Amino acid sequence: MIQFSPSNILTGNGIAITLTGMLIVFSGLLLISLFISSLPRLLSWLDQLKQKTPAATDSSISAQATELTEPEIHAAISLVLHLELERCGGDLQRITIHERPAMASFWNPRGQMRSLSDRSPYA
Numbered sequence: 001m002i003q004f005s006p007s008n009i010l011t012g013n014g015i016a017i018t019l020t021g022m023l024i025v026f027s028g029l030l031l032i033s034l035f036i037s038s039l040p041r042l043l044s045w046l047d048q049l050k051q052k053t054p055a056a057t058d059s060s061i062s063a064q065a066t067e068l069t070e071p072e073i074h075a076a077i078s079l080v081l082h083l084e085l086e087r088c089g090g091d092l093q094r095i096t097i098h099e100r101p102a103m104a105s106f107w108n109p110r111g112q113m114r115s116l117s118d119r120s121p122y123a
Contacts, residue, residue, distance in 0.1 A: 009015065068076075
């Protein structure tokens with residue numbers, strides 16, 4: 001059976017272990033606090049270093065221009081559609097794509113193009 005008494009703390013170096021643990025925790029918290037307080041100065045210093053490096057000139061950028069691939073064009077169109085829908089109405093407007101047979105047309109039999117109604121919550 002374990003005996004609980006203050007003499008066990010003194011004989012087992014409990015006070016020294018406690019003070020050592022408190023010192024380790026306090027120094028860790030102090031280092032974190034110093035890092036957080038110096039972070040704005042560190043970031044501004046890094047920003048100044050980044051601005052001092054020579055940037056690419058416009059002539060080198062135009063010389064390196066390449067043709068866009070089809071997935072890049074699709075991504076740009078999708079981004080523009082997303083931003084316009086968010087700007088104009090958020091969730092109230094929806095674009096849906098229905099599967100159609102290979103030879104079917106987007107035009108209805110009367111010669112008018114089908115469209116979705118504006119501001120309809122149902123597509």
